Protein backbone atom coordinates (compact mmCIF):
# COMPACT_ATOMS: atom_id res chain seq x y z
CA UNK A 23 0.00 0.00 0.00
CA UNK A 24 2.81 2.41 0.97
CA UNK A 25 4.59 1.66 -2.30
CA UNK A 26 1.40 2.17 -4.29
CA UNK A 27 0.73 5.56 -2.70
CA UNK A 28 4.32 6.56 -3.53
CA UNK A 29 3.85 6.03 -7.27
CA UNK A 30 2.55 9.15 -8.95
CA UNK A 31 0.10 7.24 -11.17
CA UNK A 32 -1.36 5.47 -8.15
CA UNK A 33 -1.73 8.83 -6.42
CA UNK A 34 -3.68 10.24 -9.39
CA UNK A 35 -5.92 7.16 -9.49
CA UNK A 36 -6.53 7.35 -5.73
CA UNK A 37 -7.35 11.04 -6.07
CA UNK A 38 -9.77 10.33 -8.93
CA UNK A 39 -11.51 7.42 -7.16
CA UNK A 40 -11.99 9.36 -3.94
CA UNK A 41 -13.23 12.33 -6.00
CA UNK A 42 -15.73 10.14 -7.86
CA UNK A 43 -16.95 8.77 -4.55
CA UNK A 44 -17.47 12.36 -3.29
CA UNK A 45 -19.37 13.18 -6.51
CA UNK A 46 -21.82 10.37 -5.67
CA UNK A 47 -22.20 11.75 -2.17
CA UNK A 48 -22.80 15.22 -3.61
CA UNK A 49 -25.57 13.92 -5.87
CA UNK A 50 -27.47 12.24 -3.02
CA UNK A 51 -26.84 15.21 -0.71
CA UNK A 52 -28.16 17.57 -3.37
CA UNK A 53 -31.24 15.42 -4.04
CA UNK A 54 -32.22 15.29 -0.36
CA UNK A 55 -31.56 19.00 0.21
CA UNK A 56 -33.45 19.94 -2.94
CA UNK A 57 -36.60 18.40 -1.48
CA UNK A 58 -36.39 21.07 1.27
CA UNK A 59 -37.54 23.71 -1.22
CA UNK A 60 -40.42 21.53 -2.44
CA UNK A 61 -41.84 19.88 0.66
CA UNK A 62 -40.86 20.28 4.34
CA UNK A 63 -42.47 16.91 5.12
CA UNK A 64 -40.51 14.99 2.48
CA UNK A 65 -37.27 16.67 3.61
CA UNK A 66 -38.01 15.78 7.26
CA UNK A 67 -38.78 12.19 6.37
CA UNK A 68 -35.62 11.70 4.31
CA UNK A 69 -33.44 13.45 6.90
CA UNK A 70 -34.96 11.42 9.73
CA UNK A 71 -34.20 8.23 7.81
CA UNK A 72 -30.60 9.32 7.09
CA UNK A 73 -30.10 10.52 10.65
CA UNK A 74 -31.36 7.35 12.35
CA UNK A 75 -30.53 4.51 9.94
CA UNK A 76 -27.78 2.31 11.37
CA UNK A 77 -26.06 1.61 8.03
CA UNK A 78 -26.02 5.31 7.08
CA UNK A 79 -24.81 6.47 10.49
CA UNK A 80 -22.22 3.85 11.39
CA UNK A 81 -21.05 2.58 8.01
CA UNK A 82 -21.60 5.17 5.25
CA UNK A 83 -20.90 8.26 7.38
CA UNK A 84 -17.46 7.09 8.63
CA UNK A 85 -16.59 6.05 5.02
CA UNK A 86 -17.66 9.52 3.83
CA UNK A 87 -15.55 11.31 6.46
CA UNK A 88 -12.59 9.11 5.53
CA UNK A 89 -13.20 9.90 1.82
CA UNK A 90 -13.20 13.66 2.45
CA UNK A 91 -10.03 13.58 4.60
CA UNK A 92 -8.26 11.21 2.20
CA UNK A 93 -9.14 13.37 -0.83
CA UNK A 94 -7.77 16.57 0.67
CA UNK A 95 -4.61 15.00 2.12
CA UNK A 96 -3.83 13.35 -1.24
CA UNK A 97 -4.61 16.67 -2.95
CA UNK A 98 -1.98 18.43 -0.84
CA UNK A 99 0.57 15.70 -1.51
CA UNK A 100 -0.06 15.87 -5.28
CA UNK A 101 0.22 19.66 -5.26
CA UNK A 102 3.52 19.63 -3.33
CA UNK A 103 4.97 16.91 -5.59
CA UNK A 104 3.89 18.78 -8.73
CA UNK A 105 5.39 22.03 -7.46
CA UNK A 106 8.68 20.32 -6.69
CA UNK A 107 8.73 18.57 -10.06
CA UNK A 108 8.08 21.83 -11.93
CA UNK A 109 11.28 23.81 -12.28
CA UNK A 110 9.52 26.91 -13.63
CA UNK A 111 6.67 28.19 -11.47
CA UNK A 112 3.34 29.07 -13.06
CA UNK A 113 3.88 32.72 -12.13
CA UNK A 114 6.69 32.94 -14.64
CA UNK A 115 5.33 30.59 -17.20
CA UNK A 116 2.35 31.02 -19.44
CA UNK A 117 0.36 28.05 -18.17
CA UNK A 118 -2.79 29.44 -19.79
CA UNK A 119 -1.37 28.51 -23.19
CA UNK A 120 -2.16 24.82 -22.73
CA UNK A 121 -4.21 24.44 -19.54
CA UNK A 122 -7.28 26.08 -18.00
CA UNK A 123 -7.35 28.30 -14.91
CA UNK A 124 -9.43 25.60 -13.21
CA UNK A 125 -6.87 22.86 -13.81
CA UNK A 126 -3.98 25.03 -12.55
CA UNK A 127 -5.82 26.15 -9.41
CA UNK A 128 -7.37 22.95 -8.07
CA UNK A 129 -5.58 23.52 -4.76
CA UNK A 130 -7.11 27.01 -4.39
CA UNK A 131 -10.66 25.96 -5.30
CA UNK A 132 -10.22 22.83 -3.14
CA UNK A 133 -9.10 24.96 -0.17
CA UNK A 134 -12.20 27.17 -0.50
CA UNK A 135 -14.40 24.04 -0.51
CA UNK A 136 -12.48 22.78 2.55
CA UNK A 137 -13.05 26.09 4.36
CA UNK A 138 -16.74 25.84 3.42
CA UNK A 139 -16.85 22.33 4.91
CA UNK A 140 -15.46 23.76 8.17
CA UNK A 141 -18.35 26.25 8.34
CA UNK A 142 -20.83 23.64 7.13
CA UNK A 143 -19.81 21.10 9.78
CA UNK A 144 -20.08 23.81 12.44
CA UNK A 145 -23.57 24.66 11.13
CA UNK A 146 -25.06 21.20 10.75
CA UNK A 147 -22.86 18.33 11.77
CA UNK A 148 -21.66 19.58 15.18
CA UNK A 149 -25.22 20.46 16.41
CA UNK A 150 -26.33 17.01 15.22
CA UNK A 151 -23.59 15.25 17.22
CA UNK A 152 -24.37 17.42 20.28
CA UNK A 153 -28.10 16.69 19.94
CA UNK A 154 -27.62 12.94 19.66
CA UNK A 155 -24.54 12.03 21.66
CA UNK A 156 -24.03 14.81 24.21
CA UNK A 157 -27.51 16.02 25.11
CA UNK A 158 -29.13 12.66 24.27
CA UNK A 159 -32.18 14.72 23.21
CA UNK A 160 -35.27 12.69 22.24
CA UNK A 161 -35.60 12.18 18.49
CA UNK A 162 -38.15 14.48 16.85
CA UNK A 163 -38.74 13.45 13.23
CA UNK A 164 -40.05 16.91 12.32
CA UNK A 165 -37.10 19.01 13.55
CA UNK A 166 -34.87 18.88 10.45
CA UNK A 167 -36.63 21.40 8.21
CA UNK A 168 -36.67 24.11 10.90
CA UNK A 169 -32.99 23.52 11.71
CA UNK A 170 -32.12 23.92 8.02
CA UNK A 171 -34.08 27.08 7.23
CA UNK A 172 -32.84 28.96 10.30
CA UNK A 173 -29.27 28.73 8.93
CA UNK A 174 -30.27 30.73 5.87
CA UNK A 175 -31.67 33.69 7.82
CA UNK A 176 -28.21 35.27 7.85
CA UNK A 177 -27.22 37.14 4.65
CA UNK A 178 -23.53 36.66 5.48
CA UNK A 179 -23.79 32.91 5.85
CA UNK A 180 -26.00 32.64 2.75
CA UNK A 181 -23.43 34.74 0.83
CA UNK A 182 -20.53 32.57 2.03
CA UNK A 183 -22.42 29.44 0.99
CA UNK A 184 -23.16 30.86 -2.47
CA UNK A 185 -19.52 31.89 -3.05
CA UNK A 186 -18.39 28.42 -1.91
CA UNK A 187 -20.76 26.74 -4.37
CA UNK A 188 -19.22 28.76 -7.21
CA UNK A 189 -15.77 27.49 -6.17
CA UNK A 190 -17.18 23.96 -5.87
CA UNK A 191 -18.35 24.29 -9.48
CA UNK A 192 -14.89 25.44 -10.61
CA UNK A 193 -13.29 22.53 -8.73
CA UNK A 194 -15.69 19.99 -10.24
CA UNK A 195 -15.33 21.49 -13.75
CA UNK A 196 -11.79 20.22 -13.98
CA UNK A 197 -11.79 17.51 -11.29
CA UNK A 198 -14.80 15.44 -12.32
CA UNK A 199 -13.93 15.43 -16.05
CA UNK A 200 -10.24 14.63 -15.51
CA UNK A 201 -11.06 11.81 -13.07
CA UNK A 202 -12.24 9.72 -16.03
CA UNK A 203 -8.83 10.03 -17.67
CA UNK A 204 -7.03 9.28 -14.40
CA UNK A 205 -8.89 5.97 -13.98
CA UNK A 206 -8.12 5.05 -17.60
CA UNK A 207 -11.65 5.51 -18.97
CA UNK A 208 -10.70 6.00 -22.59
CA UNK A 209 -13.17 4.74 -25.17
CA UNK A 210 -15.93 5.92 -27.50
CA UNK A 211 -17.91 7.21 -24.50
CA UNK A 212 -15.11 9.49 -23.25
CA UNK A 213 -16.43 12.63 -24.99
CA UNK A 214 -19.95 12.03 -23.64
CA UNK A 215 -18.53 11.39 -20.15
CA UNK A 216 -16.61 14.69 -20.24
CA UNK A 217 -19.75 16.54 -21.34
CA UNK A 218 -21.73 14.91 -18.54
CA UNK A 219 -19.05 15.87 -15.98
CA UNK A 220 -19.03 19.52 -17.15
CA UNK A 221 -22.84 19.67 -17.05
CA UNK A 222 -22.77 18.18 -13.53
CA UNK A 223 -20.20 20.83 -12.49
CA UNK A 224 -22.67 23.55 -13.48
CA UNK A 225 -26.05 22.06 -12.56
CA UNK A 226 -25.33 20.71 -9.07
CA UNK A 227 -23.52 23.77 -7.61
CA UNK A 228 -26.16 26.01 -9.23
CA UNK A 229 -28.85 23.84 -7.64
CA UNK A 230 -27.18 24.31 -4.22
CA UNK A 231 -27.18 28.09 -4.87
CA UNK A 232 -30.92 27.91 -5.63
CA UNK A 233 -31.60 25.99 -2.37
CA UNK A 234 -29.67 28.56 -0.29
CA UNK A 235 -31.31 31.56 -1.99
CA UNK A 236 -34.85 30.16 -1.88
CA UNK A 237 -34.56 29.62 1.89
CA UNK A 238 -32.96 33.03 2.36
CA UNK A 239 -35.69 34.90 0.46
CA UNK A 240 -38.48 32.79 2.03
CA UNK A 241 -37.67 33.46 5.68
Ligand code: HEM
Pocket residue numbers: 048051055073083086090135142146147150170183190230231233234
Ligand atom coordinates in the same frame (compact mmCIF):
# COMPACT_ATOMS: atom_id res chain seq x y z
C1 HEM B 1 -27.55 24.56 0.23
C2 HEM B 1 -26.65 23.60 0.28
C3 HEM B 1 -26.52 22.58 1.38
C4 HEM B 1 -27.37 22.29 2.42
C5 HEM B 1 -28.73 22.92 2.72
C6 HEM B 1 -26.76 21.22 3.19
C7 HEM B 1 -27.33 20.64 4.32
C8 HEM B 1 -26.71 19.72 5.13
C9 HEM B 1 -27.29 19.16 6.33
C10 HEM B 1 -28.68 19.46 6.85
C11 HEM B 1 -26.36 18.31 6.87
C12 HEM B 1 -26.49 17.51 8.17
C13 HEM B 1 -26.67 16.07 7.94
C14 HEM B 1 -26.64 15.36 9.26
O1 HEM B 1 -27.61 15.49 9.98
O2 HEM B 1 -25.65 14.70 9.56
C15 HEM B 1 -25.20 18.32 6.02
C16 HEM B 1 -24.06 17.58 6.21
C17 HEM B 1 -22.99 17.53 5.34
N1 HEM B 1 -22.84 18.26 4.20
FE1 HEM B 1 -24.19 19.56 3.41
N2 HEM B 1 -25.55 20.89 2.63
C18 HEM B 1 -25.35 21.70 1.52
C19 HEM B 1 -24.25 21.69 0.67
C20 HEM B 1 -23.15 20.87 0.81
C21 HEM B 1 -22.03 20.81 -0.11
C22 HEM B 1 -21.89 21.64 -1.38
C23 HEM B 1 -21.14 19.89 0.39
C24 HEM B 1 -19.82 19.43 -0.15
C25 HEM B 1 -19.00 20.18 -0.84
C26 HEM B 1 -21.71 19.37 1.62
C27 HEM B 1 -21.11 18.43 2.42
C28 HEM B 1 -21.63 17.91 3.60
C29 HEM B 1 -20.99 16.89 4.39
C30 HEM B 1 -19.66 16.20 4.06
C31 HEM B 1 -21.84 16.65 5.49
C32 HEM B 1 -21.65 15.64 6.62
C33 HEM B 1 -22.39 14.41 6.15
C34 HEM B 1 -22.84 13.52 7.22
O3 HEM B 1 -23.33 13.97 8.23
O4 HEM B 1 -22.73 12.33 7.01
N3 HEM B 1 -22.92 19.97 1.84
N4 HEM B 1 -25.44 19.19 4.95
